[in-house]
Structures are given as structure tokens and as C-alpha cells.
Amino acid sequence: MPTYRDEAVVLRTHKLGEADRIVTMLSRRHGKVRAVAKGVRRTSSKFGARLEPFMVVDVQLYAGRSLDIVQQVESLGSYGADIAGDYDRYTAASAMVEAADRLNENEANPDHFYLLVGALRSLSRGEHADGATMSSYLLRAMSLAGWAPALGDCARCGSPGPHDAFVSQLGGTVCARCAPAGSPRIDARTLELLRALLAGDWAVVDAAAERELAAASGLVSAYVQWHLERGLRALSHVGGKR
Incomplete structure (x- = not known):
């Protein structure tokens, strides 16, 4: 079977045996890849640190029947240490890579890869509020997967907006006629x-107050949790105590 090379983001790892790991990656040209990295848990491993979550790598793989095998790894973006050293960044990044894992079961989509790389780079540098970076990534990733929320016309009947009810189960903002009783209301600033x-x-995002961002992020989380059915486990830790 052939070898192949690609750029990838490490999403998660699992121990295998005494010294190996199974590494799940989102690659640019091959989509989600699961591969065995042999010996990476030994202190003598040359590329174990490069195959940690949130790292961006250039990786050469041998195509196997069920799991590929990592042959070579070069670091392209060392974001893991900056993210793992900060609780808020770590929980935000964990939710992002979990979403990427869940949304990329099928064919490769380079846009998903580039979106995740850009979000992790921005998060590691602290360019914006951690929760805002995560929420923006989640909304845009959902959009790429075909689940963009309606934020203008009514998600149910299509009547022209803006509307002030947001119902995750119906796909976003809905008009007064379509909104179920007790639907949460959002103000114009949150919609913006x-x-x-x-x-x-x-x-616009960076100029927002913390409470405004929190309100918007709460709606994003609810929307993502509903449409991914099983939800994202990492979201339960976002904003938690250190």
C-alpha cells in the first residue's frame, strides 16, 4: 500500500499498548485520518511532542487497512503548549477539535482544515477573547457542514426579519407566529x-462587552449541542472553575 503526505491538525490521541498511540487528525487533502504512531510514548521518541492535540504538522503516513501508520512528522504550528498552559484556552480548543472530529466524518474539505488552523493559531496568540474565538469557529464550522443558523429571515416560514426569538431546534431566529411559547428572546445587540x-x-466582536459575548456564546453552544445530537462534552467545561 502507498505512502502519502499531508498537512494535518492533531485532534486527539489514545494510548495503544505500552509505547504507541492512536492519533486522530484532520488533514487538508484526506479528511479525518486515524493512524498509529509507534513508540511515541517513549522518552527517546523523535516526534512524540509533535503529535499532541492542537499541533499542526506535515505528516507522512503509510496507508493501512484499518489504521494508517505515522512514518515522519514535521511541525508546522506549535500551538499546543500555549493553549494547554491556559485553562480557558484549553477548554475552548478542546471544544473546537471535538467539533472538528464530529463534523468531518465524510470526504475531505480543505475549508474545514484551514478554518481550524486559523482558529487554533488565533487562540494560542490570544488575539481575541477565548470564548469568542471558539464561538466563531463553531458557527463557521457548522455553516461549512450545512447547518448555518438563520439570523435574518424566519428559519421556519421565511418571513423577513429581523426577529427576536432564537430557537435552536428550529434552526435559528423565528418570527412571533412560529416561535413556541416560552422561546428565548434576544436583543438586537446579541443578534448583531x-x-x-x-x-x-x-x-464588532472585540468591541462587545463581556456579558454581551456571554449571551451570544450561550446561544451558539445551545445551537451546536442540539444539532450535533450527542453534543460536545468539552463545552461543559468551558467557563468552568480552574
Whole structure:
């Protein structure tokens, strides 16, 4: 079987035997890849540290029947240490890579790869609020997967917006006629923030107050949890105590 090379983000790892790991990666050209990295848990391993979550690598793999085998690894983006050293960044990044894992079961989509790389790089550098970076990534990743929330016209009947009810189960904002009783209401500022997060309009996002970002991020989390059915386990730790 042939070898192949690709750029990839390490999503998660699992121990295998006494010295090996199974590494799950999101690659640019081959989509999600699961591969065995032999001997990486030994202190003498040349590339064990390069195959930690949140790292971006250039990797050469041998195509196996069920699991590929890592042959060579070169670091392209060493974001793991900067992220793992900060609790808020770590929990945000964990939710992001978990979403990437769940949303990329099928064919490769380079846009998913580039979106995740950009978000992890920004998070590691502290360019924006950690929760905002995570929420923007989640909204944009959901959009790439075909689940963009409606933030203008009614998600159910299509009546022109803006509307002030947000119902995750119905796909976003809905009009007064379609909104179930007791639906959460959002103000114009929160709706503006959701649109900015989806568009990556950081001038708007960075100018928002912390409580405004928290309100928008809460809606993003609820929307993602509903549409991914099993939800994201890492989201339960976001914003938790250190």
C-alpha cells in the first residue's frame, strides 16, 4: 500500500499498548485520518511532542487497512503548549477539535482544515477573547457542514426579519407566529454579535462587552449541542472553575 503526505491538525490521541498511540487528525487533502504512531510514548521518541492535540504538522503516513501508520512528522504550528498552559484556552480548543472530529466524518474539505488552523493559531496568540474565538469557529464550522443558523429571515416560514426569538431546534431566529411559547428572546445587540461571529467580523466582536459575548456564546453552544445530537462534552467545561 502507498505512502502519502499531508498537512494535518492533531485532534486527539489514545494510548495503544505500552509505547504507541492512536492519533486522530484532520488533514487538508484526506479528511479525518486515524493512524498509529509507534513508540511515541517513549522518552527517546523523535516526534512524540509533535503529535499532541492542537499541533499542526506535515505528516507522512503509510496507508493501512484499518489504521494508517505515522512514518515522519514535521511541525508546522506549535500551538499546543500555549493553549494547554491556559485553562480557558484549553477548554475552548478542546471544544473546537471535538467539533472538528464530529463534523468531518465524510470526504475531505480543505475549508474545514484551514478554518481550524486559523482558529487554533488565533487562540494560542490570544488575539481575541477565548470564548469568542471558539464561538466563531463553531458557527463557521457548522455553516461549512450545512447547518448555518438563520439570523435574518424566519428559519421556519421565511418571513423577513429581523426577529427576536432564537430557537435552536428550529434552526435559528423565528418570527412571533412560529416561535413556541416560552422561546428565548434576544436583543438586537446579541443578534448583531451572532452575525459578526459567523462572518468573522472581529471589529464588532472585540468591541462587545463581556456579558454581551456571554449571551451570544450561550446561544451558539445551545445551537451546536442540539444539532450535533450527542453534543460536545468539552463545552461543559468551558467557563468552568480552574
